[in-house]
Amino acid sequence: MDLLFAYQQWPYAETFRISRSAQANSELFTVYLRDGGLVGRGECGLLPQYGQGREDVEAALIAAAPLLAEGATRARIAAEIANSSARNALDSALWDLECRRAGQDIWQLVGVPRRAEIEVDLTISVNPTAKMRDDALAAFGRGFRILKLKAGQDEVLERVEAIAAACPSARLIVDANEAWDIDTLNRLAEPLRALGVELIEQPLHHKADDALAGYGGAIPLCADESCSSIADLDRLSRLYQAINIKLDKVGGLTPGLELQAAAHARGLKVMLGCSGPTSLGAAPAYVLGTLCDYVDLDGPALLLDDRAQPMAYEQGKLLCFDSGLWGG
Structure with a gap:
C-alpha cells in the first residue's frame, strides 16, 4: 500500500x-x-x-x-x-x-446495524450571553433539541439561564473543557440542575480530576480529556458517570468500538464526540455513534464548507453517510 x-x-x-x-x-x-x-x-x-x-x-x-x-x-x-x-x-x-x-460496506464488515439517522447535539461556543442565546435560538430553529453549551469560568449561570429561558424544551449539556475547580463545580451544580442541565462534561483538568471524589452534585459528569483508552476506565468509573469517545483521542474506529463496549459493560454512559471533522472524519464516527447514548457529531455543521458527498443534517438529526464518501 x-x-x-x-x-x-x-x-x-x-x-x-x-x-x-x-x-x-x-x-x-x-x-x-x-x-x-x-x-x-x-x-x-x-x-x-x-x-x-x-x-x-x-x-x-x-x-x-x-x-x-x-x-x-x-x-x-x-x-x-x-x-x-x-x-x-x-x-x-x-x-x-x-x-x-x-x-461490502462498513456495516457488513463491523457487524453493526445501519441506522438511517442519529439525533445529535449542536455546540454553542463561548461568547457573550446575548450571542450565545441567539446562537441557541438559531440552532433550535434548525431542529436541534440537544444543545451543548461551552462554558468558561465567567457568567456560567447567566448564560445557561438565558438559553434555558429562550429554548425551554431543549436538552442541555454544559462542557467546561477543564476550566473549573472542584469548588466551582460544587457551587454551580445545583443551580445548573435547576436550569435543566442533564450532563456536565470535563469540569476539571484531566491531570487534577481525582478531586472529583469530593463532588456532591446531582448532575452526572462526563470524562472527555480524561479518557483516551480502555486503560482509563477503572479510574474514571469511580469519578464519572459517562465518557466521551473521540476517534482522534482513542486512535480510530477499531479501538473506539472496543472502548464503547467496555464502558457500557461498566455501567457508564457513552458520548460520541468529535474535533471539528469534515464529513470524511464524521463518517467512521457515525458508525460508533449508533451505539452511544449521546452523539456530539456536529463538526460538519460548524464548518463553512465540506467534502463532496457531504453528510446532511435535518431537524437535529444527522443522516447516514453515502458509501461513496467512505466505508463502501
Whole structure:
C-alpha cells in the first residue's frame, strides 16, 4: 500500500470558542491509502490539549509509510504508531480500503446495524450571553433539541439561564473543557440542575480530576480529556458517570468500538464526540455513534464548507453517510 497525506485548514462558519482557545479553522490531515486501483481515505485532527501539533501527526504518518508498504494491518498500526490522531486517520483509511476490496460496506464488515439517522447535539461556543442565546435560538430553529453549551469560568449561570429561558424544551449539556475547580463545580451544580442541565462534561483538568471524589452534585459528569483508552476506565468509573469517545483521542474506529463496549459493560454512559471533522472524519464516527447514548457529531455543521458527498443534517438529526464518501 502507498500512503499519501495532506494537511488542510477548513474554515469554521464562525470562530469556534471554548474555555481555553478560539479557532477560525479546523486543522485536519487527509490520508489516502492506494492499493492498485483502490483507494481508502481517512481523516484526523490535532489534539493541542495533549501538547500535540501538526508536526507530531506528520511525523507519525511518515513513520507509518514503510509499515503500510509492507501491508500493515490495523492491529500493527495500533501497536507501532503512538500518535492517536494519526492512528485514527490510518485506521479509517484501512477500513475504507477493506470495504472496497471486499465489495461490502462498513456495516457488513463491523457487524453493526445501519441506522438511517442519529439525533445529535449542536455546540454553542463561548461568547457573550446575548450571542450565545441567539446562537441557541438559531440552532433550535434548525431542529436541534440537544444543545451543548461551552462554558468558561465567567457568567456560567447567566448564560445557561438565558438559553434555558429562550429554548425551554431543549436538552442541555454544559462542557467546561477543564476550566473549573472542584469548588466551582460544587457551587454551580445545583443551580445548573435547576436550569435543566442533564450532563456536565470535563469540569476539571484531566491531570487534577481525582478531586472529583469530593463532588456532591446531582448532575452526572462526563470524562472527555480524561479518557483516551480502555486503560482509563477503572479510574474514571469511580469519578464519572459517562465518557466521551473521540476517534482522534482513542486512535480510530477499531479501538473506539472496543472502548464503547467496555464502558457500557461498566455501567457508564457513552458520548460520541468529535474535533471539528469534515464529513470524511464524521463518517467512521457515525458508525460508533449508533451505539452511544449521546452523539456530539456536529463538526460538519460548524464548518463553512465540506467534502463532496457531504453528510446532511435535518431537524437535529444527522443522516447516514453515502458509501461513496467512505466505508463502501
